[in-house]
Amino acid sequence: MEPDDIYLIDLWRVLCRRWRWVLGTLVLVLGLTFAYARVARSQWEASGWIQIGQIAPTPSGQDPKIETLLRTIERLQTRAFQDAVTTGAGLAVTSPEASLYRASLKLDPEPYANLIRMKVRGYSARQASDLAYATANALAAIHRQIGELPLRLAHQHLDDIRKDLRIALEDRDRLTREAAAGGMGGGVAAIALSRKNDDIRGLQQAESDMVARLIPNYTFETSMPWPVYVPADKVSPHPVMIWAIGLVMGLLLGCGVAVARDAAGRARRVEPNAADAALTVPGRRDR
Structure with a gap:
């Protein structure tokens, strides 16, 4: 041993x-x-889901989301965004409530579902819920500004298609009348009418595709698809x-204090004995 x-x-x-x-x-x-x-202080935790908005009529190969999932998460984690949320909720940026919001904000992305799960705490169930909604509303306002121009261009493109379709329909009616009149001009009108029908079918298909992409199933704003959930019991x-x-x-x-105290006691008992041994010379008797 x-x-x-x-x-x-x-x-x-x-x-x-x-x-x-x-x-x-x-x-x-x-x-x-x-x-x-x-x-x-007691703390409650609110959880909710944020769905990033998208504009379907985007160029081929580009993400239809207003802002990519990664950039959205980075935005939510910035101090400027979080201060804007707390200020909008009526909290001072230096208050304990704002500090708790910044420290407790957790984001869990679901890339395949275009969703972000959010968790945030507050000193009351109502405060936690309000901060969760304030976060989603602040993000939705930013995304609304980002998507305003692309959405306006998409609607303008749809208007142009409908305008071209209306002109094509008027031309078809004119060519139909000319073809029905017969003569040499009627033969040319019949050929032009066939081509015009092809143009009309193409414009109608383009209009149908654009309208389908602009319906709420494919083009929508950033929002919370489900209500915020706050458990009845506090989490801390x-x-x-x-x-x-x-x-x-x-x-x-x-246990640590007891062991340290015992070791200190043994050290004090050993020191006097060591001093007495040093004063004694081996092999020599006192005269």
């Missing part, structure tokens, strides 16, 4: 000798735990967890 080895039985004997230190440290830690449980502080952590920490600190 090495002199520096420590066995469990020895540790148990130390704790039995110094049980007062273990108990005293445990009581002190539990007292601090009780004070924290009474002083700590959790009484059972707090007391369990306090108990474990108290026992660990108590």
